[in-house]
Amino acid sequence: MGDRDPVIVTDGLTRRFGDLTAVDHLDLEVRRGSVFGLLGRNGAGKTTTIEMLITLLAPTEGTARVAGFDIRSEASRVRRVIGYVPQMVSADGSLTAWENLMVFSRLYHVPRAERRERIEHALSFMGLEESAHKLVREFSGGMVRKLEIIQSMLHRPEVLFLDEPTIGLDPAARQGVWEQVRDLIAAEGTTLILTTHDMEEASELCEEVVIMHLGRVVARGSPLEIARSAGEKATLDDAFIAFTGDTGEVEGGLRHVARTRRTASRLG
Amino acid sequence: MSLAQGAPPAGSAEHVPGAGRYGSPVPRFVEDALAIADMEVHKLRHDPAEVFTRAVQPVLWLLIFGEVMERTHAIPTGNLAYIDYLAPGVLAQSALFVSIFYGIAVIWERDLGVLHKFLVSPSSRVAIVSGKAASAGVRALAQGTIVYIVAAALGVDLRLTVLALTGVILVLLLGAALFATFSLIIACLVKTRERFMGMGQVLTMPLFFASSAIYPIVIMPRWLQAFAHINPLTYQVDALRTLMLAHGRSAFGLGTDFAVLVGVLLALTAVAARIYPRVIT
Numbered sequence: 001m002g003d004r005d006p007v008i009v010t011d012g013l014t015r016r017f018g019d020l021t022a023v024d025h026l027d028l029e030v031r032r033g034s035v036f037g038l039l040g041r042n043g044a045g046k047t048t049t050i051e052m053l054i055t056l057l058a059p060t061e062g063t064a065r066v067a068g069f070d071i072r073s074e075a076s077r078v079r080r081v082i083g084y085v086p087q088m089v090s091a092d093g094s095l096t097a098w099e100n101l102m103v104f105s106r107l108y109h110v111p112r113a114e115r116r117e118r119i120e121h122a123l124s125f126m127g128l129e130e131s132a133h134k135l136v137r138e139f140s141g142g143m144v145r146k147l148e149i150i151q152s153m154l155h156r157p158e159v160l161f162l163d164e165p166t167i168g169l170d171p172a173a174r175q176g177v178w179e180q181v182r183d184l185i186a187a188e189g190t191t192l193i194l195t196t197h198d199m200e201e202a203s204e205l206c207e208e209v210v211i212m213h214l215g216r217v218v219a220r221g222s223p224l225e226i227a228r229s230a231g232e233k234a235t236l237d238d239a240f241i242a243f244t245g246d247t248g249e250v251e252g253g254l255r256h257v258a259r260t261r262r263t264a265s266r267l268g
Numbered sequence: 269m270s271l272a273q274g275a276p277p278a279g280s281a282e283h284v285p286g287a288g289r290y291g292s293p294v295p296r297f298v299e300d301a302l303a304i305a306d307m308e309v310h311k312l313r314h315d316p317a318e319v320f321t322r323a324v325q326p327v328l329w330l331l332i333f334g335e336v337m338e339r340t341h342a343i344p345t346g347n348l349a350y351i352d353y354l355a356p357g358v359l360a361q362s363a364l365f366v367s368i369f370y371g372i373a374v375i376w377e378r379d380l381g382v383l384h385k386f387l388v389s390p391s392s393r394v395a396i397v398s399g400k401a402a403s404a405g406v407r408a409l410a411q412g413t414i415v416y417i418v419a420a421a422l423g424v425d426l427r428l429t430v431l432a433l434t435g436v437i438l439v440l441l442l443g444a445a446l447f448a449t450f451s452l453i454i455a456c457l458v459k460t461r462e463r464f465m466g467m468g469q470v471l472t473m474p475l476f477f478a479s480s481a482i483y484p485i486v487i488m489p490r491w492l493q494a495f496a497h498i499n500p501l502t503y504q505v506d507a508l509r510t511l512m513l514a515h516g517r518s519a520f521g522l523g524t525d526f527a528v529l530v531g532v533l534l535a536l537t538a539v540a541a542r543i544y545p546r547v548i549t
Binding site for chain 1: 296299303306311315384385386387390391392548
């Protein structure tokens with residue numbers, strides 16, 4: 001397969017929760033090796049889309065292929081070739097960085113002989129080697145995110161999913177995470193799918209983005225193309241507001257807000 | 269710079285987990301479950317004080333309830349002193365209380381996102397559920413050690429042979445795994461911490477009091493005896509009483525005790541593995 005073949009193809013991907021259609025007949029193609037952004041307000045369907053692609057949530061209708069495997073019929077194969085960093089703080093604070101990495105290298109079936117070397121290498125790549133044996137609850141927010149990213153890449157996934165990777169981080173930590181994500185995926189050739197509602201993050205990292213609204217794609221293209229579609233001097237922020245409009249509340253409810261604030265307070 | 273120089277990419281033959289052409293599924297499954305249980309060992313090592321704080325309750329049962337009831341001679345315990353009769357019950361209780369709140373840990377992990385990462389890993393659902401069950405076993409053993417020490421100090425007539433101790437460890441692990449898995453199922457159904465807290469109390473009370481942990485089943489009213497006979501804790505206590513005490517005698521036979529515990533654990537594991545992913549929605 002060439003470098004620019006699609007690594008993710010969705011076909012009428014749909015998920016309903018009762019009367020609510022969270023994702024509505026989504027058709028996407030993500031090219032191998034690219035950085036692809038799913039943009040949208042809270043409740044637009046970004047996280048639901050990701051959760052279907054990583055086989056956590058079954059689609060109500062339609063399907064998708066990830067790295068050639070069907071998410072419905074070949075879920076366990078999909079799980080072998082993907083990495084995932086949830087929006088919430090998912091590193092275990094009561095374990096050290098090393099232990100967090102070791103557990104996941106085991107669960108992701110990294111060959112025993114390579115575990116130590118890969119972990120050491122990953123820690124030094126992210127500049128965390130000094131903190132390898134510190135409890136993660138003593139880490140700063142940026143360090144936690146970096147740890148989580150290498151944790152989900154120890155098995156060399158073909159596709160890495162980052163759900164709101166820099167939510168709750170201060171600007172300096174955000175920059176640090178962006179830089180390292182860029183270096184990492186360039187080195188590994190990994191395809192990166194990220195969700196964000198931060199337009200600066202999308203412009204910084206993504207080659208291609210789609211803007212989702214109420215479960216549907218309302219715009220797609222490069223960040224620059226999308227910005228320009230809203231006007232000659234428009235920014236991606238302007239385009240985002242133009243596309244998602246002022247159509248009232250689409251926030252994801254109390255649980256979503258609580259989760260976001262908890263993440264922010266744990267990382268900040 | 270690469271994260272994994274020269275290593276084969278994920279999904280290639282070397283990475284295909286055991287459940288396929290490249291090896292037996294058993295070691296893979298066991299290794300995944302052990303990886304999860306191992307986290308618990310490390311956590312205990314970082315914070316050993318937790319074992320002691322959680323051991324306060326069972327120790328109080330032995331020290332206060334046991335010592336008082338020992339004097340009343342109100343409970344018919346055959347050839348056993350009441351404190352001897354009670355010790356295996358308290359041992360089982362300490363494991364039950366650790367395990368039954370494992371569900372809340374899962375809800376907590378769901379809220380943190382740790383659970384999502386487990387479920388996105390190539391490890392099977394059964395391996396993840398079993399790993400959690402084994403984690404409860406690790407904690408139950410740590411507590412069991414303290415209960416044993418206190419029981420010995422109170423003069424309980426313990427059977428301290430290697431075979432008996434091995435049997436006690438096995439029964440404790442089985443019981444902890446069983447109730448932790450039961451608790452996981454409840455967590456997957458109720459989904460929030462608040463609801464689970466209520467459920468935890470509702471579950472532990474009847475499980476503990478409608479078992480042979482602190483008095484024999486024969487003194488219960490008939491309807492409660494029926495419940496006690498389908499309560500796995502009854503069989504766990506029976507096995508512990510047989511193995512732990514120098515003069516312990518089994519009411520049902522060790523074979524029956526083990527068969528019930530293993531059977532119920534397998535059935536619960538099958539159910540838990542099916543509904544486990546539901547906790548995230």
